[in-house]
Amino acid sequence: MEFKRLSHEVFYTGRVFDLIVERIEYPSGAQAVREIARHPGGAATVPVTDDGHVLLVRQMRFPLGRYITEIPAGKLSPGEDPALAAARELAEETGYDARRLEKLATIYTSPGFCDEQLHLYLGRGLVERPEGPRREEGEQSMTLESVPLAEALHNALSGTYQDAKTILGLLLAERLLSGGSL
Amino acid sequence: MEFKRLSHEVFYTGRVFDLIVERIEYPSGAQAVREIARHPGGAATVPVTDDGHVLLVRQMRFPLGRYITEIPAGKLSPGEDPALAAARELAEETGYDARRLEKLATIYTSPGFCDEQLHLYLGRGLVERPEGPRREEGEQSMTLESVPLAEALHNALSGTYQDAKTILGLLLAERLLSGGSL
Numbered sequence: 001m002e003f004k005r006l007s008h009e010v011f012y013t014g015r016v017f018d019l020i021v022e023r024i025e026y027p028s029g030a031q032a033v034r035e036i037a038r039h040p041g042g043a044a045t046v047p048v049t050d051d052g053h054v055l056l057v058r059q060m061r062f063p064l065g066r067y068i069t070e071i072p073a074g075k076l077s078p079g080e081d082p083a084l085a086a087a088r089e090l091a092e093e094t095g096y097d098a099r100r101l102e103k104l105a106t107i108y109t110s111p112g113f114c115d116e117q118l119h120l121y122l123g124r125g126l127v128e129r130p131e132g133p134r135r136e137e138g139e140q141s142m143t144l145e146s147v148p149l150a151e152a153l154h155n156a157l158s159g160t161y162q163d164a165k166t167i168l169g170l171l172l173a174e175r176l177l178s179g180g181s182l
Numbered sequence: 183m184e185f186k187r188l189s190h191e192v193f194y195t196g197r198v199f200d201l202i203v204e205r206i207e208y209p210s211g212a213q214a215v216r217e218i219a220r221h222p223g224g225a226a227t228v229p230v231t232d233d234g235h236v237l238l239v240r241q242m243r244f245p246l247g248r249y250i251t252e253i254p255a256g257k258l259s260p261g262e263d264p265a266l267a268a269a270r271e272l273a274e275e276t277g278y279d280a281r282r283l284e285k286l287a288t289i290y291t292s293p294g295f296c297d298e299q300l301h302l303y304l305g306r307g308l309v310e311r312p313e314g315p316r317r318e319e320g321e322q323s324m325t326l327e328s329v330p331l332a333e334a335l336h337n338a339l340s341g342t343y344q345d346a347k348t349i350l351g352l353l354l355a356e357r358l359l360s361g362g363s364l
Contacts, residue, residue: 002242002323012193012201014217016295019194019201022244026319035196036245037219037296060184062204063218063297064290073294107346108246109292112255113198114219115245116292118346137208141184157357164289164300168350175339 002027011035016075017114039116043086044073044165046173047098047123054152054170055094055126059142069145069155070163071170073118082106082119090123094144095133099125104172109164118165122173149174184209193217198257199296221298225268226255226347228355229280229305236334236352237276237308241324251327251337252345253352255300264288264301272305276326277315281307286354291346300347304355331356 004025012019020036047055058069074089076082083101091097104120135142147155153174154160156167186207194201202218229237240251256271258264265283273279286302317324329337335356336342338349 012203012217014203015215016217017219019217021194021196024244026322028319030319032320033197034244035194035198035201037199038245039292039295042294061290061293062206062216063220063295064293068290068293070293075294105349106341106344107349108243108250108344109346110296110298111243111246111250111252111345112224112257113221113245114292114296117344137210137212138214140208157354159288162288162290162299163293164291164346164350167287167289168346168353171350171353172339 006031017116035113037114037116039114040078041076041082041117041119042073043076043082043089043119043121044071044169045086045090045098045101045121045123046071046104046169047090047094047096047126048149048173048177049126049146052149053146054149055096056145056147056152056166057093057142058145059139067141068163069161070166073165083121086119086121086123091129092134092136093139093142095129095131096126097129098123099127102176104169104176107165107168120165120169120172122176149177188213217295219296219298221296222260223258223264223299223301224255225258225264225271225301225303226253226351227268227272227280227283227303227305228253228286228351229272229276229278229308230331230355230359231308231328234331235328236331237278238327238329238334238348239275239324240327241321249323250345251343252348255347265303268301268303268305273311274316274318275321275324277311277313278308279311280305281309284358286351286358289347289350302347302351302354304358331359
């Protein structure tokens with residue numbers, strides 16, 4: 001380890017992430033402050049229907065101040081299995097259950113400042129819930145989009161979709177569905 | 183817009199990101215607090231040598247407490263052109279200049295809580311700088327890895343690489359290099 005941690009402070013405890021501030025010392029003796037966004041991690045699903053459509057959600061994202069289109073996703077509850085979290089968020093946001101979830105990847109979204117780890121799945125065997133979606137108050141702006149897979153891939157590659165997990169999830173799902181292994 | 187912003191506070195001003203705390207009100211009258219990590223954005227390059235190797239950097243990432251392998255990347259300076267930032271970070275971290283940068287994608291890394299936008303490029307026509315890398319004090323742990331493109335792709339798909347921009351960048355670079363358009 002090429003530095004010493006001199007202090008560690010939980011500066012803010014938030015709804016989605018906590019802010020940690022650390023003071024460190026390099027071997028040269030120089031000191032520096034590092035801030036870290038501590039995130040519980042998340043899970044997301046690329047849900048593909050039997051007739052080859054992807055279910056996406058369009059919602060207002062506060063940090064961006066605009067609507068964007070994403071695959072269904074959400075934070076892990078403490079101790080929650082990532083696959084169950086993915087299934088829960090899929091059901092809440094789209095109103096669909098997946099009979100089969102296959103792991104696509106586990107990724108760090110922005111490891112330079114944040115410990116968020118995101119678990120990506122392909123969801124197949126989709127079945128609509130009679131009761132529909134159960135969205136939280138902050139998700140009332142959310143709408144469901146059903147897009148043919150080829151069109152969704154085009155949108156991912158052409159810049160129409162800009163969310164990293166959505167673009168990566170669609171590329172990985174295409175590889176798996178076209179018979180390639182990951 | 184389905185909410186009213188009641189307050190907006192810069193809670194912490196950091197080296198990499200600021201913490202913004204907002205209080206909002208939904209149409210129901212319910213109030214909520216939202217924290218946002220405000221990030222200047224970044225740029226990253228998939229550098230591919232004339233003989234088909236990818237240049238990657240391995241470094242300690244404080245938020246994870248461990249070393250991971252990534253494509254060269256860094257934050258935008260205020261007002262900086264993303265392509266120039268990508269070229270600057272490539273030179274600083276690897277000691278190579280790219281004669282050609284081609285845009286791969288512009289992505290939001292984690293739009294649920296952070297406004298970070300990341301610009302991804304493919305770098306070709308790599309030329310080593312006589313003076314080598316110029317790494318900052320916090321980057322002294324960084325080492326350069328030169329990996330055949332097919333092996334890097336395997337590492338991206340098998341879970342060996344876990345950084346989102348690295349996996350996505352390699353998949354997009356492969357598409358472009360194999361003659362497909364994006």
